[in-house]
Amino acid sequence: MNGKVVILGAGAVGTTVATYLKRHTCHEVTVFSSDTHTAYSQCGIPFVLEGVIHDFPDLIVRPLDAFVDMGIDLHLETTVKRIDANSQKVISDAGIFEYDHLVIATGSLPFVPPIDGKELDGVFTLHTLSDGMKINSSINDASRVLIIGAGGIGTELAGSLAVRGITVTMVEALPQVLPLTIDPDMALLVQQHLNSLGVLVVTGAHVNSINGKQHVRSVSVQGDTVPTGIVPSDVVIVATGLKPLSGIARDAGYKIGITGGIVTDEHLRVSADGGILDNVYAGGECAEVKEFVTCSPFISRLGSAARRMARVIGENIAGQDAVYPPTLSPNVVVVGEVTAGSVGITSHTATLNDISVVCGISEGRTRAGYFPGGSQINAKLIFSNRRLVGAQVVAREGVKERIDALSLAIRMGATVDDLLEWETAYAPSVSMIIDPVTFAADDAKMKMDGLA
Amino acid sequence: MNGKVVILGAGAVGTTVATYLKRHTCHEVTVFSSDTHTAYSQCGIPFVLEGVIHDFPDLIVRPLDAFVDMGIDLHLETTVKRIDANSQKVISDAGIFEYDHLVIATGSLPFVPPIDGKELDGVFTLHTLSDGMKINSSINDASRVLIIGAGGIGTELAGSLAVRGITVTMVEALPQVLPLTIDPDMALLVQQHLNSLGVLVVTGAHVNSINGKQHVRSVSVQGDTVPTGIVPSDVVIVATGLKPLSGIARDAGYKIGITGGIVTDEHLRVSADGGILDNVYAGGECAEVKEFVTCSPFISRLGSAARRMARVIGENIAGQDAVYPPTLSPNVVVVGEVTAGSVGITSHTATLNDISVVCGISEGRTRAGYFPGGSQINAKLIFSNRRLVGAQVVAREGVKERIDALSLAIRMGATVDDLLEWETAYAPSVSMIIDPVTFAADDAKMKMDGLA
Structure with missing residues (x-):
């Protein structure tokens, strides 16, 4: 195989596809990115700020x-203006490039x-390495930093800056932190930790x-339950979510889904x-896939999902028949010293999807009670028809x-x-005799059987 | 229900059954133990020594x-001489006790x-709290301490004493440490860590x-590959395994299995x-069950397995129909700063059982490469007919x-x-983007498909 592959984007997907193709095929690979840097860890930025x-x-x-040594033709700080789908060309600042395979x-x-x-x-905003440097x-x-939005990026950043000793206020429109990934009861644990680090968390409030x-001097905040106030602020970081960069695909006539992402089939073809190309x-993050x-x-x-998608795309361009199955995209957020993890659906998502659920919860320790250095651990399991559909820790x-x-x-x-029936291992320095997750399952089963 | 339950042993099983019955039934519960202490963590003893x-x-x-407050009649330091199965009586130092249900x-x-x-x-030897105190x-x-046997107890103890600054020699008859739970390649990592702590590990050697x-002054060690030598020793700890205390059950006419344990059915009945009673x-540890x-x-x-068995016995005495399924008994051993874990069968056990296996291995890090405080992590997965049958980390x-x-x-x-297809979570402070276990699976698949 000796075709031309053009890749738009030099993030986790772009660089991994390019590397895969150079290792396993003879394709010419050209990569475009508007970013100044490539192959860096976005998730690491809050830790530098901390x-x-x-x-x-x-x-x-x-x-x-x-990348150069591998023979990848990498164009950073380059804007791709248009995809000409008919002639299979990409029109960029750096010229016009033909492709046999295109990866968006x-x-x-x-x-x-x-x-x-x-x-x-x-x-x-906090998205690229350059954003991190500017902040x-x-x-x-x-x-005095005010963060708008208490999703993953907002809460991690709030934790990092607070640990550094900076005065942080976080404003979230919904009534809890991490509203998309965990339930209110588990979110409260994260919020309490943020409070203990000195972060003022204002939920159910809008920035007017x-x-x-x-230069910014203050922020006007209007709360559902708190009075309207002016918060003096030297820096404001807007962390109210991300939108897929799918405009160039839309302009080329490719199908865009209700998420705003580019619709893909199980082979990640647009x-x-x-029909399917x-x-x-x-x-x-520009592609719409299926949730499990x-x-x-x-x-x-997730970077981990990106790497998996890249592998599937690489294998398919290499002539294999690789499939990207529906994703769970398990998620962890590190807020100060606390990690909040989730996988599957939340109670809220279950309600939105008319899925009836039973939840089991538990609170335990990560090590034997007498062992130093352990931590409180809270687990929540969400079941539908006795089957596990979500979990939060x-x-x-x-x-x-x-x-x-x-x-x-x-x-x-x-x-x-x-x-x-799941058996878990035990040593006093690394666990309780019975894992807290087991107790959460026990709690759910008692509720299912009408015993709790 | 208001019967008499006699329990022989006040370890994890005995105390858990007793507590369960007092919480959920009206049974009279009498517990006998020859030990001076009860309800202590055996697994914690090496950490006190450390x-x-x-x-x-x-x-x-x-x-x-x-236990007294719960109304449990607990007899410590009491020897039970005999079970009279016909008359349903237990003959002990403290008198004769009738039972409706007996738990061994x-x-x-x-x-x-x-x-x-x-x-x-x-x-x-190191088995009870009193043993720990004596040592x-x-x-x-x-x-100068010499430990005979490099199983779980021996290696944990060697690590603990070495961390405390004591000169430790460990002698193991088989050619590796932890021979029953992990494969030689993984055992080498543990042995190297023991060496780094200053422990002299002599494998393939016998104590003559x-x-x-x-008082002990020295130990004569004869090696398969090392010369015979005299090792000056002030303390010798024999950690060459455990034997089930099943004599009293054998004498009562109960069936004893090839492991030396009391044969049980899926309800843990003897x-x-x-036939079945x-x-x-x-x-x-006195009961023979089925490996998964x-x-x-x-x-x-394992204490965790003991707790599960106790729950099953308690529920059955309470009139339920509880089953103890075949066990995997996942195992972790904490040796100095390193934890070695295993579940399922080793390559060696596979060979003994004529099970043909393919192994996948990987070496990675527990955190992102740039993140401080991470550790090397080695994983090994053992597959039979593409199905996972064993794992070591x-x-x-x-x-x-x-x-x-x-x-x-x-x-x-x-x-x-x-x-x-298993998706794992990622944050730089707690993981790599792709978990090392995934790479081990990848390695195994390549071998199965003849690509490695």
């Missing part, structure tokens, strides 16, 4: 030379609501305006009026791995009885 | 009063091979004699010549939870393809 990671270049996991991995952009004053100096050079220990002449793929539990259209924000350790286990449990169709 | 846990009483998870949870005793000098002062008062920072007049149960992968007779050493963090996930995977019948 001071745990020394500096931003530490987040670059692969130097540019590595343009990612996402922060969504900024139309708030008065959003263009003032000192107002940022870093704008804050100092005396800064960002105030200042050239479709147009004439055999040589155009989309992956990552509900089978609804879904956009996965909050603790200072052991969260990611338990969420992983429960991700497998959901995918394999585990019932509450399977979870009760 | 100095991580302050003192032995910290390991007592429930005070004696708690006598546990195990250390197996000490017939070595010359094993009765000298300074030679110990603790016999060692000081100048001690323990030498001294009244059997005699006349409806009112006599055995659980814990091979369905072979098996004795589980060695690292400084995240071992127990991964072993738990793989315990569930084996129980649910996960194939290599299921493990490759």
Whole structure:
């Protein structure tokens, strides 16, 4: 095989597809990105702002030379204006490029609501390495930072800046932090930890305006339950979600789904009026895939999902028949010292989808009671027709791995009885004799059987 | 229900059955134990010897009063001489007790091979809290300790004493440490860590004699590959395995299996010549159950398994129909700073059982490469007919939870393809983008498909 592959985007999907193709095929590979940097860890940015990671270049996991050495034709800071689907060409700042296979991995952009004053100096979003650098050079220990939005990025950032000693206020329109990924009872644990770090969390509140002449000076916040107030702020970070960068695909005639992402089939191929295209793929945050539990259209924000999609796209371009199955996209957010993880659907999503659920909860410790250094751990399991459909865990350790286990449990169709037969390991320094997850399953089963 | 329940043994099974029955039934409950203490964490003893846990009483998870307050008739330091099965009576130091239900949870005793000098002062086994106290008062920072046996107890103890600064030699007859639970390649990682802590590990070697007049002075070690030598030793700890305390059951006419444990059915009932007995149960380290992968007779050493068996016995005495399914008994051993975990069968057990297997291995990190505090992590997955039958993980963090996930995977019948579809969560402070377990599955699949 010796065709031309053009990849739009040099994030996790773009670079992984390019690398895969260079390793396993003889294709010419050209990659475009509007970003200044590539192959860096977006998820690591809050840790640099916190001071745990020394500096931003530490987040670059692969130097540019590595791509050049592999023979990848990489164009950074380059805008792709248009895809000419008929002639199979991409029109960019750097010229016109033909393709045999096209991969759209343009990612996402922060969504900024139309708030008065959003263009003032000192107002940022946090998406790229450059964003992180700008924020870093704008804050100092005396800064008062206001974060709009308490999703994953907002809460991680609030935790990081608070640990650094900065005065942080976080404003969230919905009545809880992390509203898309965990239930209110579990979110309260995260909110309490943020409070303990000194973060003022204002939920159920809107930002009316960002105030200042050239530079932000304050933010007007209107609460559902709190009085309207003016919060003095030196820096404002807008973290109100992301929108898929799918415009260029839409302009080319490719189908866009209700999520705003590019519709893909199980091979991650895009479709147009004439049906599914055999040589155009989309992956990552610009692509709409299927969620595992509900089978609804879904956009996965995860680097791990991106890597899997890239592998599927790479294998398909290499002539294999690879499939990207519906995704659970298990999620962990590290807020200060606490990790909050979730997989599958929340109670709220269940209600939206008319799925009747029974929840089991438990509170335990990550190590034997007498062992130093352990942490409180809270687990919540969500069952529908006795089958696990969602799980949430909050603790200072052991969260990611338990969420992983429960991700497998959901995918394999585990019932509450399977979870009760599940044997877990024990040593005083790393666990309780019976894992807290087992107790949560026990709680759910008692409710199902009408015993609780 | 208002019958008489007699329980032989006040370990994890005995106390849990007693507590369950007092909570859920009106039975009279009498418990006998030859031990001086009860309701303590056996697994915590090495950590007291290490100095991580302050003192032995910290390991007592429930005070004696708690059992008295519940109305449990608890007899410590009491020998039960005989079960009279016909008249349903137990004959003990403390008198004769009738029973309607009998629970045999006598546990195990250390197996000490017939070595010359094993009765000298300074030679110990480590099984009870009292054993721990005796060892603790016999060692000081100048001690030279020799441990015979590199199983779970021996390696944990070697790690603990080495961390405390004591000179430790460990002698193991088989060619690797942890021979019953992990494969040689994974065991080497544990052995290297022991070496790094200053422990001299001599594998493939036998102890010919323990030498001294009244008190041990040295140990004669004869190696397969090392020259015979005299190792000066102030303290010798024999950790060459455990044997089930099933003599009293054998004498009562109950069936004993090839493991030396009391044969139980799926309800954990024992059997005699006349068949299964409806009112006599055995659980814990004196009971023979079924191993999950091979369905072979098996004795589980785990406190977590004991707790599950106790629950099943308690429910059955309470009139329910509870079943103890074949067990995987996932296992973790904490050796210094390293945790070694395993579940299912090893390559060696597979060979013994004529099971043909394919193994996948991987080496990764527990956190993003740029994130401080992470650890090397090694994973090994063992497949038979593409189905997971065993797993081993060695690292400084995240071992127990991964072993738990793989315990569930084996129980649910996960194939290599299921493990490759398994989605894991990612945050730089708690994981790699793709979990090392996934890479091990990938490695195994490549071997199965003839690509590696």
